[in-house]
Amino acid sequence: MRLTLTCLLLALALPAAAQIYKYTDANGNTVYTNQPPDGAPSETVKLPPTNSVEMQAPSASTADTANTQAPKAAYSLLQLTDLPSEEALRANNGTFSVGVQLQPRLSPGHRLRLLLDGKPYGQASNLPRLQLSNIPRGEHSLAVEVLSGEQSLQQSATATFTVQRVNTSSPALRPPVPTPKPAP
Template sequence: MRPFLLFLGLLSGFPATAQIYKYTDAAGNTAYSNQPPDGVSAQTVDLPPLNSVDRQPPNEPPAPTPIRNREQINSTYETLELTGVPNDGALRANNGTFTVNVLIKPRLQGSHLFRLLLDEQPYGQPGNVPSLQLVNIDRGLHRLAVQVIDGDTVIQQSPTVTFTLQRVHKR
C-alpha cells in the first residue's frame, strides 16, 4: 500500500500532460512509471483531468439580520438593560477590566443569547450568562449595549449607555 501512496504522491508533481505506464515487474508486482520499461509489456494509464479551484476574494462577514419591527421587540422582553455602568458618568477601572450585568424580564428564552456591543461593535462571544466581563478596555468615552440574538437575528437591543472609563495613566 505504501508504494502505491508514494506513487500517487509522485504523480501529483508531474505536469498534467505526462504519460503514465503500468506494467508487471520481474517479481510479479504491479509498477507504474513515466517511461515505458525496456523489454516489458506496458499499458498506458488514462488519468482523469486534474481538479482546479479558482481563488476567490475574501468575503465580507454577513451583516446581522436587522432588528424586527417594534411590536415584535416589545412583546419579547419587557425589560432589557445593562446595570453596573454609570449612565453618562465615569467608571474607574485601573486595569480596564470590569463587569456589567444584564437585567432581563422574563428570563432568556430557548436558543436566545446575549451579545455585548462595545462602541457599537460586538465584544466577546455571545452567551446565556447575564454577567459580562470586559477586559483591558482603553480609557476614554465608550458606549455599551446588549443584544438578545438568535443565531444571526437580533431579537432585541437594550438602550445604549455612554460612560467614561478612567484608568491609571502610566508615564
Template structure:
C-alpha cells in the same frame, strides 16, 4: 467561439460520468481503476445511487403545540437593560476590566444568547449568562449596549449607555 465553449463545458462534465473498472492484477489482487486495464479482462462496476437523508424535524410530544415565536414587531423581552454602568457616569478600572449585569424580563429563552456592543461593535462571544465582563478596555468615553441574538439574528437591543472609563496612566 460558441462551439469552443460548448466543447469545454462537455469536457469538464466528462469526469463526472467516468466509469470504474475492477480487475485482478498480476499478483492476484483485486484492483480498481478509471481506465480499462490493458491486457487483463476488466469488469465495469455499477455504482449504487448516493443516499439522501432529509433533515429530522424536532419532536413534539402528542397534544403539545410547538412553541410559537413572538412576531418580529413585538419585543421578546419587556425589560432589557444594562446595570453596573452609570449612564453618563465614570467607571474607574485601572486595568480596564469590569463587569456589567443584564436585567432581563422574562428570563432568557434557551435559544437566545446575549452579546455586548462596545462602541457599536460586537464585543466577545455571545453567551447565556446575565453577567458579562469587559477586559482591557481603553480609557476614555465609550458606548455600551447588549443584544439578544437568535443565531445570527438580532432579536432585541437595549438602550445604549455612555460612560467614561478612567485608568491610571504610568509613564
C-alpha cells in the same frame, strides 16, 4: 403527484363505499351496514352530500402586511446594570463586568452579546453578567443585544460611560530617584 393520485382513487371509490343499508335483525334491533344482509329485507339509506370547503389563496395585501410588520419585542425589560451614570468607571487594567436585567428570563436558544461603541464585543453568552477586558480609557457607548443564532432579536438602550485608568507614565507614579551621596 402521489397525493393527487390517492385523492382521485378515493374519490372514485367513494360512491361504491358510500352505500348504506338499513334492516331489522331477528331480535328487532335496527342495524345499519355497508353490506346488504342475506335473506333479510333491507332498504337503502340516502345520505346527504358531505360538506366541503375550498381553500382560499391569501390575498397579496395580507401577505405584504405580515412581512412589513415589525417583530414584537421578546423581552419587556432589557437593560444594562452596574454602569456608573455620573462619574467615571475606575478600572486600572480596563477590565470590568456589567449586568443585564431582562424580563422574562432568557429563552432557550437566545444569547446575550455586548455592543461596545456600536460593534459586537466578545462572545455571546446565556449568562446575565458579561465581562469586558482591556478597555482603553475614555468615553464609550455600550448596549446589549439578544441573539437567536446569529440574528439580532432585540437591543437595549445605549449607555455612555467613561473609563478612567491610571496613567503609568505619570511622573507622580514613578519611584523617587535616589540622590547621590557625596563621596567621603
